[in-house]
Amino acid sequence: MARQEKKKDVVIVGLGWTGSIAGIELAQEGLDIVALERGHDQSTVPNFEYPQQIDELKYGVRLKMMQKPSQQTVTVRRNDGERALPYRSLGSFLPGNGVGGAGTHWNGLNWRPQEVEMRLRSYVEETFGEQIIPEGMNLADYPVSYDELEPFFTQFEKVAGISGYAGNLNGEIREGGNPFEGWRSEDFPMPPLPTTYDSAKFQEAAKAMGYHPFPASAGIASTSYVNPYGMQMGPCNFCGFCERYGCYQYSKSSPQTAILGALKRMPNFEYRTGSEVLRVELAEDGKTATGVTYWDEAAQEEVFQPADIVILSSYQLNNVHLMLLSGLGEAYNPLTGEGTLGKNYAYQMNGGVSMFFKDAEFNPFVGHGANGMVIDDFSISQNDFGAEGFIGGSYWRSGTFNGQPIRNMPLPKGTPSWGAGWKEGIGEWYGHAMSIGSHGSHMAYANNHLDLDPTYTDRHGRPLMRMTFNWQDNDLKMNQFMKSKMEPLAASMNPDIMQAGFKDIGAQYDVRPYQTTHNTGGHIMAENAQEGAVNRYSQTFKAHNVFAMGAGNFVQNTQYNPTGLVGGLAYHTVHAIRTQYLSNPRPLV
Amino acid sequence: MTDLPGYPSRRGFLKASAAGVALSGLAASASAQEAPAPVSLDQYEREYLSADEWAFVMAATARLIPSEGDGPGAIEARVPVFIDRQLASDYGTADDWYMESPHDAAAEPARGWQTPLTPAEVYRQAIPAFDAWCQETHGAAFADLSPEQQDASLTSLQNGDVALANELREFWGLLLSNTKEGYFADPQYGGNQGMQSWVYIGFPGARAAYREWPERHNVKYPLGPVSISGERA
Numbered sequence: 001m002a003r004q005e006k007k008k009d010v011v012i013v014g015l016g017w018t019g020s021i022a023g024i025e026l027a028q029e030g031l032d033i034v035a036l037e038r039g040h041d042q043s044t045v046p047n048f049e050y051p052q053q054i055d056e057l058k059y060g061v062r063l064k065m066m067q068k069p070s071q072q073t074v075t076v077r078r079n080d081g082e083r084a085l086p087y088r089s090l091g092s093f094l095p096g097n098g099v100g101g102a103g104t105h106w107n108g109l110n111w112r113p114q115e116v117e118m119r120l121r122s123y124v125e126e127t128f129g130e131q132i133i134p135e136g137m138n139l140a141d142y143p144v145s146y147d148e149l150e151p152f153f154t155q156f157e158k159v160a161g162i163s164g165y166a167g168n169l170n171g172e173i174r175e176g177g178n179p180f181e182g183w184r185s186e187d188f189p190m191p192p193l194p195t196t197y198d199s200a201k202f203q204e205a206a207k208a209m210g211y212h213p214f215p216a217s218a219g220i221a222s223t224s225y226v227n228p229y230g231m232q233m234g235p236c237n238f239c240g241f242c243e244r245y246g247c248y249q250y251s252k253s254s255p256q257t258a259i260l261g262a263l264k265r266m267p268n269f270e271y272r273t274g275s276e277v278l279r280v281e282l283a284e285d286g287k288t289a290t291g292v293t294y295w296d297e298a299a300q301e302e303v304f305q306p307a308d309i310v311i312l313s314s315y316q317l318n319n320v321h322l323m324l325l326s327g328l329g330e331a332y333n334p335l336t337g338e339g340t341l342g343k344n345y346a347y348q349m350n351g352g353v354s355m356f357f358k359d360a361e362f363n364p365f366v367g368h369g370a371n372g373m374v375i376d377d378f379s380i381s382q383n384d385f386g387a388e389g390f391i392g393g394s395y396w397r398s399g400t401f402n403g404q405p406i407r408n409m410p411l412p413k414g415t416p417s418w419g420a421g422w423k424e425g426i427g428e429w430y431g432h433a434m435s436i437g438s439h440g441s442h443m444a445y446a447n448n449h450l451d452l453d454p455t456y457t458d459r460h461g462r463p464l465m466r467m468t469f470n471w472q473d474n475d476l477k478m479n480q481f482m483k484s485k486m487e488p489l490a491a492s493m494n495p496d497i498m499q500a501g502f503k504d505i506g507a508q509y510d511v512r513p514y515q516t517t518h519n520t521g522g523h524i525m526a527e528n529a530q531e532g533a534v535n536r537y538s539q540t541f542k543a544h545n546v547f548a549m550g551a552g553n554f555v556q557n558t559q560y561n562p563t564g565l566v567g568g569l570a571y572h573t574v575h576a577i578r579t580q581y582l583s584n585p586r587p588l589v
Numbered sequence: 590m591t592d593l594p595g596y597p598s599r600r601g602f603l604k605a606s607a608a609g610v611a612l613s614g615l616a617a618s619a620s621a622q623e624a625p626a627p628v629s630l631d632q633y634e635r636e637y638l639s640a641d642e643w644a645f646v647m648a649a650t651a652r653l654i655p656s657e658g659d660g661p662g663a664i665e666a667r668v669p670v671f672i673d674r675q676l677a678s679d680y681g682t683a684d685d686w687y688m689e690s691p692h693d694a695a696a697e698p699a700r701g702w703q704t705p706l707t708p709a710e711v712y713r714q715a716i717p718a719f720d721a722w723c724q725e726t727h728g729a730a731f732a733d734l735s736p737e738q739q740d741a742s743l744t745s746l747q748n749g750d751v752a753l754a755n756e757l758r759e760f761w762g763l764l765l766s767n768t769k770e771g772y773f774a775d776p777q778y779g780g781n782q783g784m785q786s787w788v789y790i791g792f793p794g795a796r797a798a799y800r801e802w803p804e805r806h807n808v809k810y811p812l813g814p815v816s817i818s819g820e821r822a
Binding site for chain 1: 653659768810
């Protein structure tokens with residue numbers, strides 16, 4: 001028999017970026033709010049304090065800030081004919097855990113999508129014709145446009161504290177910025193960070209080839225800053241510990257540095273940690289939710305938390321899992337195309353070139369997660385899909401980050417992996433290598449999807465979610481195209497040795513090496529309930545008082561890191577709740 | 590073979606190890622200034638490994654990162670201590686991992702960790718299996734082979750030529766990655782003694798403050814490492 005808590009106006013599931021945004025914006029409306037966080041509590045002090053945080057083994061390798069698979073994981077198979085096996089230890093992607101979620105241990109790369117990415121199907125049809133869309137690709141438009149989202153991108157960037165230089169200010173293209181980005185109503189809140197040696201070399205080489213380098217937009221403070229909630233950030237000292245670490249000096253954008261300090265001071269907001277939501281409870285008519293049932297880790301019992309509004313803001317995979325378990329839509333069937341939950345799971349397609357310079361000193365430990373110079377000359381809006389034979393694009397970046405030696409020891413091909421030759425190699429090459437990365441789009445396909453696993457269960461006895469995923473030719477072709485363009489640029493820099501690392505056509509998904517934690521889709525946005533799980537306001541079609549936020553909304557992944565779009569969509573959603581829903585609760589579309 | 594000042598030669602170490610002679614001062618690096626010399630490796634009180642397993646880990650890591658040449662070897666860095674402690678920790682027991690049945694240990698490697706065994710159990714079962722292979726192939730357990738035979742045996746293990754049960758297939762990967770982790774991790778975990786591995790490659794450890802350095806292009810950072818506990822090397 002579940003214990004029952006006092007009813008709240010709003011219950012928030014997961015206290016990362018989107019949960020924090022929903023919390024503070026709706027708390028400003030005077031609503032009585034509780035956020036339920038599965039993981040532990042954590043703050044800059046004491047949890048991210050120097051020097052304990054500067055521990056590559058604990059956080060970089062043993063992944064102590066991440067979701068433990070023993071607590072929650074998925075099963076994975078590459079196609080419908082394969083038996084799904086559990087993702088038992090983390091490798092390919094690293095969902096976060098605890099207050100702040102993945103927003104605490106990200107690299108800080110904050111991007112907006114390109115304007116055409118928000119209406120990609122229409123763009124492809126208008127520009128190249130529908131016939132170039134491959135069989136099985138679920139190419140779609142977002143039901144909300146770049147122009148509609150622009151104020152919310154700006155709002156998120158102000159809150160998060162993003163450093164950068166606008167390349168398109170109200171339509172004016174500015175030298176030194178990204179000429180291919182969508183228009184910005186305002187410049188970045190902070191100027192760009194200084195440029196390290198590898199970035200400067202890349203910038204020079206890219207310019208010489210006629211490309212358009214610009215500083216990467218960074219959720220990393222370049223100066224002292226106070227955001228709209230009164231939260232303070234201080235400039236980054238390039239300590240080099242961003243990805244997989246909390247920031248010890250209030251420089252990296254995170255829910256902690258940007259929102260939570262202000263939110264915790266609001267008397268109508270409460271959060272409970274060690275509280276894992278097991279299911280959303282639907283009313284008898286199935287058209288609204290009555291609240292959520294969660295597992296109270298401390299009391300070791302189930303608790304029912306009644307609420308008028310339920311906001312699902314846990315990690316994308318966990319949101320989809322919870323929705324599948326709660327019946328907040330039908331599971332997607334790739335054969336019939338029916339059902340919406342689990343549809344359009346997508347990922348990211350990356351590659352890169354490493355360059356070794358015997359006599360150059362890169363000091364690879366001097367950096368931050370979003371460090372570097374970037375080009376967007378091979379982005380989605382710049383590629384001729386008809387001529388190249390794929391749909392998609394990439395941005396390229398060079399900049400030192402994560403220069404810690406257990407995980408980051410690039411060695412020339414042919415160097416032995418152990419023994420005297422390996423030891424000689426690390427002495428010769430550490431600090432003398434740089435790289436250019438290609439960070440690419442990933443399209444959605446009928447045969448990449450999420451549903452419930454028939455065999456494996458979690459510690460609560462619930463079925464694990466099953467991921468069916470493999471690389472598809474379209475995205476691999478895009479990756480190979482980037483290789484063909486990047487190698488000449490790298491060669492123009494005259495390295496002593498260079499080597500490319502791009503997936504070949506036919507590559508199979510491998511769960512072991514880290515790729516990105518940019519898992520997207522599964523509760524996608526759409527114009528109607530036949531095509532997606534939520535509408536343009538992230539409101540579920542199933543129950544109008546349930547909103548599902550985050551990268552699960554993405555109809556296909558963009559070529560960029562997802563946080564900027566996640567943040568923009570979250571502000572778009574809470575704005576709709578504040579201005580349209582609270583006064584008249586109903587389906588907003 | 591070149592002997593480094595302050596380090597015993599690897600051959601000298603093997604002789605001493607076989608004879609059970611104390612190796613005091615083995616791990617005290619020439620430049621560690623503040624930390625007291627730790628207990629010698631033969632007096633180290635093991636937390637997980639048995640005597641035979643310890644002998645194997647000592648011998649294997651000494652070949653994976655040998656003492657000869659520039660920079661410390663795994664023995665000088667006290668990598669075996671690191672491995673012993675890690676296997677005794679929640680890493681060795683796979684506390685964070687999803688270990689529920691059913692298991693398919695024969696699944697192809699790209700499917701990830703699929704053995705029912707924990708890392709500590711893999712070491713425990715794989716070491717005697719590998720030793721048996723060494724005995725059959727080279728006539729002695731791994732620790733008793735010549736360095737050349739040890740290298741050949743490790744190469745066979747790496748290449749999958751040692752017929753280990755599917756449940757033990759992760760052994761090579763664990764052994765190699767744990768050895769490198771012990772070489773480069775903060776010294777608090779028992780390896781990277783005196784931060785000599787960091788000194789060798791030029792990594793400043795936990796300094797984590799480089800405000801004036803981003804725009805000093807092509808200039809080598811001058812300061813040596815610090816550890817989390819505040820040691821300097």
